[in-house]
Amino acid sequence: MEQYFVKEKIDSDEFKITDTENYQHIIKVLRHKIGDKIFLVDNTQSLFAATIKEVDSDNKAFLVETKKQTLKTTELPLNVTIACSLSKKDKVEWITQKATELGATRIVFFNSKYAIMHWKSNVVEKKLSRLQEIAKNAAQQSKRRVIPEVSYLNKLTDLVDIKAATNLVAYEESAKQGEISLLAQTLNENPESILCAFGPEGGFAPDEVEFLNDHDFLSVGLGPRIMRAETAPMYFLSVLSYKYELTVK
């Protein structure tokens, strides 16, 4: 059954969906009729089964009968921020989609020295709006309760302003030097929230890593193989899910 997000809190047995985008997609594109069922997630992350009762095509709205569901949340038990250096359009979009499926709470793109792409200030808003839409669709498809927030930092040094309880930087050189256990050690400490920064294809500049290390970002290796820039964040998120959602206590 499809799931959609609504921006309001659902607090009665009936709810009117006035978001024209939802109307357009659910009623016009998918041609759902009275009696059809969908899932809704409201702004408190609550999940409802919703049966379509009335369609108001003049106002592009529809009324549903709602029933709160008690299914366990699908969110990771900690806030996770993935901070990735800018790369090509399709990679940035891909990272957004996959990081959403894999449970990221926040997805940040940032400028760095060896990044092959740079966003001019006048395109940032449009780019983010497109990525936010991708995140919403992926969150709906993967049955998340939260749409990750997608944002942009003009400078790598701005990462210090959005730090989590625990901050990491995925660093290939760490892996090359045979560092194999810092990530596991860190995760064993059960951080309340975690941020991991990922470099561009060309890697971080040494002074960028030094800056991050100086600001309490721990360099961690992600295994012996060289991963592409877009693969490393997926590895990281998969590991968090395994560690905190699947590992026998």
Add this chain to the structure above:
Amino acid sequence: MEQYFVKEKIDSDEFKITDTENYQHIIKVLRHKIGDKIFLVDNTQSLFAATIKEVDSDNKAFLVETKKQTLKTTELPLNVTIACSLSKKDKVEWITQKATELGATRIVFFNSKYAIMHWKSNVVEKKLSRLQEIAKNAAQQSKRRVIPEVSYLNKLTDLVDIKAATNLVAYEESAKQGEISLLAQTLNENPESILCAFGPEGGFAPDEVEFLNDHDFLSVGLGPRIMRAETAPMYFLSVLSYKYELTVK
């Protein structure tokens, strides 16, 4: 430094590269000259630093001086087969590239009931040859010692012929029913080799899962979020790397 595979065993200080594809790429496209260094992996998974000594453009070959390297292998400590239901061309290619980066030993595509793509028998060879090329390039880029073998099974039931020591099937319904620890339990048993089957976007048919279960494929959930068909194998491979390459003993 770039890495390339050679089909022969390198057993002296000099080695003549006669593979025209390597010649074309290294000498013609990248314009490497005498004195330039590359890495070579031979058919015994040994790694060599190789310095170009002579270029024989008549025969499209070149001679290198080799020095065996003692770097630790970049291969996972167990054989891992990823078996994925067929999907669209770009997804199949993407799975091949990413599964290679993440360390799979073998990548198998198979036909299943709800798969949205089917390969006619006359295209299989061409498709596999293209995917094998993608795997080779990804293996070189990620500094693997092995190129994963890409193959195709015309029927899901043929999976029983390629079983590993431990066999799994990623099953969404397991995840929905709150199964959260079978994967971790299985990995704790340190299997010698492992195969995991992944369904198409539409999922496995119930009788397909039943068939696999009857043939000792254990159904495992991969967490509470619904992942796209191409994301699940990446999750699985990342987890194996974390468990066997990064976790503190």
